[in-house]
Amino acid sequence: MTLTAPAAPALSTDEVLALRRDFPLLQREGLVYLDSTATSQRPRQVLDAEVAYVEHEHAAVHRGAHTLAAEATERFEEARGTVAAFIGADDDEVVWTSGATAALNLVAGAIGNASAGRGGAEADRFRLREGDEVVVTELEHHADLVPWQELALRTGATLRWIPVDDDGALRMDEAARIVGPRTRVLAFSHVSNVLGAVNPVADLVALAREHGALTVLDACQSVPHLPFDVRTLGVDLVAFSGHKMLGPTGIGALWGRREVLNALPPFLTGGSMITTVTMERSEYLPAPQRFEAGTQPTSQAIGLAEAVRYLQGVGMERVAAHEAAIGDRLAEGLDAIDGVRLLGPRPGAPRVGLASFVVDGVHAHDVGQVLDEAGVAVRVGHHCAQPLHRRLGVTASTRASGYVYTTEDEVDRFLEATVQAVRFFGVRS
Amino acid sequence: MSGTGSLYQELILDLSRHPRAKGLHDGADASSHQVNPTCGDEVTVQLHLDGDVVRAVRWDGEGCAISQASASILAELAPGLTLDDLGSRIALFRTAMRSKGRIEPDEELLGDAVALGGVSKYTARVKCAMLPWVAAEDALAHRAA
Numbered sequence: 001m002t003l004t005a006p007a008a009p010a011l012s013t014d015e016v017l018a019l020r021r022d023f024p025l026l027q028r029e030g031l032v033y034l035d036s037t038a039t040s041q042r043p044r045q046v047l048d049a050e051v052a053y054v055e056h057e058h059a060a061v062h063r064g065a066h067t068l069a070a071e072a073t074e075r076f077e078e079a080r081g082t083v084a085a086f087i088g089a090d091d092d093e094v095v096w097t098s099g100a101t102a103a104l105n106l107v108a109g110a111i112g113n114a115s116a117g118r119g120g121a122e123a124d125r126f127r128l129r130e131g132d133e134v135v136v137t138e139l140e141h142h143a144d145l146v147p148w149q150e151l152a153l154r155t156g157a158t159l160r161w162i163p164v165d166d167d168g169a170l171r172m173d174e175a176a177r178i179v180g181p182r183t184r185v186l187a188f189s190h191v192s193n194v195l196g197a198v199n200p201v202a203d204l205v206a207l208a209r210e211h212g213a214l215t216v217l218d219a220c221q222s223v224p225h226l227p228f229d230v231r232t233l234g235v236d237l238v239a240f241s242g243h244k245m246l247g248p249t250g251i252g253a254l255w256g257r258r259e260v261l262n263a264l265p266p267f268l269t270g271g272s273m274i275t276t277v278t279m280e281r282s283e284y285l286p287a288p289q290r291f292e293a294g295t296q297p298t299s300q301a302i303g304l305a306e307a308v309r310y311l312q313g314v315g316m317e318r319v320a321a322h323e324a325a326i327g328d329r330l331a332e333g334l335d336a337i338d339g340v341r342l343l344g345p346r347p348g349a350p351r352v353g354l355a356s357f358v359v360d361g362v363h364a365h366d367v368g369q370v371l372d373e374a375g376v377a378v379r380v381g382h383h384c385a386q387p388l389h390r391r392l393g394v395t396a397s398t399r400a401s402g403y404v405y406t407t408e409d410e411v412d413r414f415l416e417a418t419v420q421a422v423r424f425f426g427v428r429s
Numbered sequence: 430m431s432g433t434g435s436l437y438q439e440l441i442l443d444l445s446r447h448p449r450a451k452g453l454h455d456g457a458d459a460s461s462h463q464v465n466p467t468c469g470d471e472v473t474v475q476l477h478l479d480g481d482v483v484r485a486v487r488w489d490g491e492g493c494a495i496s497q498a499s500a501s502i503l504a505e506l507a508p509g510l511t512l513d514d515l516g517s518r519i520a521l522f523r524t525a526m527r528s529k530g531r532i533e534p535d536e537e538l539l540g541d542a543v544a545l546g547g548v549s550k551y552t553a554r555v556k557c558a559m560l561p562w563v564a565a566e567d568a569l570a571h572r573a574a
């Protein structure tokens with residue numbers, strides 16, 4: 001998982017250009033797409049896999065006994081197996097969700113249900129009471145913050161957070177003070193969607209374990225970009241989204257240790273997650289079905305499995321090496337522009353293929369407008385991380401983020417357009 | 430950069446660097462705080478009144494060149510208008526902003542807001558231009574009777 005000494009060579013320009021031919025949208029004239037952290041583009045293979053399933057095999061999965069339904073169920077479960085293997089998990093530990101936001105809400109909601117007394121004796125370990133603490137970090141995406149705020153408000157638990165320093169790095173000295181015997185849940189992101197820095201998962205897991213706290217990892221920006229193995233990370237639950245890893249929208253996953261998932265009470269309830277239902281009460285299936293109430297996004301799951309195969313075809317070590325190179329080029333280039341403040345790790349320090357920055361005296365919206373005019377699509381705003389921006393002393397930033405299909409040439413075009421933006425708004429005049 | 434040039438008229442760039450009527454004053458008759466949730470930009474607009482007539486608009490906030498300039502333009506336009514007039518100018522400005530480039534702001538009624546005319550072609554930026562005007566509208570609506 002180290003980015004400083006990649007275990008595989010970065011992709012050559014020719015290799016990236018060859019990959020790009022698989023992406024219909026990237027053929028769009030004049031477009032430099034540098035917003036993959038928000039959502040990635042999809043290769044033809046993913047689109048084709050979805051279409052093939054819909055044209056030949058679609059039916060309701062886990063319901064009905066006809067041949068078509070059996071085939072569809074098989075495809076759907078194969079897709080689960082593909083995604084599970086990709087993250088080093090067993091099939092029955094992967095729960096489909098509509099995305100990371102849904103996965104994190106599922107966990108917070110299930111803990112809320114446990115806290116309300118649901119789930120019997122097994123769920124006791126999740127029960128939050130006044131005096132208990134839920135710990136997050138100051139750099140979380142709102143999806144890994146707001147559900148925990150709500151949970152704390154509902155249960156009377158206290159929400160605490162690990163602060164960051166001026167570069168946005170987690171203050172691990174503070175973490176050691178904050179995570180303690182009252183900590184019941186520690187939720188944090190693997191890679192910051194604003195800074196691109198990789199957080200010290202092993203150290204955080206060790207702290208949580210020492211106090212018996214449940215660990216929840218927001219892996220939205222790591223599963224797509226780094227070799228990822230749930231067993232070596234040692235966390236209890238992991239959330240990620242398909243649309244950030246070349247897959248469709250509307251599909252994502254929650255991974256959980258089998259014993260954790262099977263002890264958690266359900267969150268969404270309804271069809272397909274029960275064994276016996278009477279008018280008074282219901283019995284629930286074990287995981288993963290326990291958490292998959294209602295008709296599932298089947299073609300999306302099949303598309304995501306194809307995206308995983310695509311990434312495996314490139315090789316995640318090489319994806320990571322390519323991103324490290326793109327991230328370095330972004331960070332170095334931005335840092336060299338007068339009037340630009342790079343956020344997060346200094347150039348040369350480990351980061352995935354993204355960089356956020358502010359231009360002195362110029363609002364991110366205005367920077368983004370000039371970039372857009374040059375055909376460069378970047379994200380401007382707070383990137384769903386208002387507390388982090390506030391801590392870094394800015395309301396908004398501009399973020400350029402690449403992926404497997406991003407070329408060095410695109411990074412250079414982005415950097416040139418950024419220089420133009422700085423000039424246009426007169427910072428250097 | 431012709432497109433961007435039409436968006437960022439000289440007046441807009443100038444006002445974003447040298448804002449007018451920025452900074453809140455005590456004793457406002459009405460005020461409203463508005464946030465643009467996509468970028469976190471914020472503006473507070475105060476109305477200082479003489480009976481039914483706007484004496485001064487003061488504002489404070491943080492945001493892009495468009496929203497900052499728009500606040501200054503509003504603050505220079507409003508003094509002397511009756512509350513009803515201010516309300517109708519806000520409605521006119523909104524119509525122009527939502528027109529996707531078809532309706533130019535009327536210079537006679539909207540003054541320097543004509544410089545914001547180019548914004549209406551950039552749907553993602555219309556909210557930026559509207560933010561202070563929405564705040565003024567909200568302040569009008571919630572004015573202590």
Ligand SMILES: Cc1ncc(COP(=O)(O)O)c(C=O)c1O
Pocket residue numbers: 037038099100101102141143144189191192193218220221241384
């Ligand atoms: C770090 C992080 N967490 C959570 C999310 C939420 O993902 P989604 O919107 O796909 O549910 C995102 C992306 O927006 C993210 O980057």
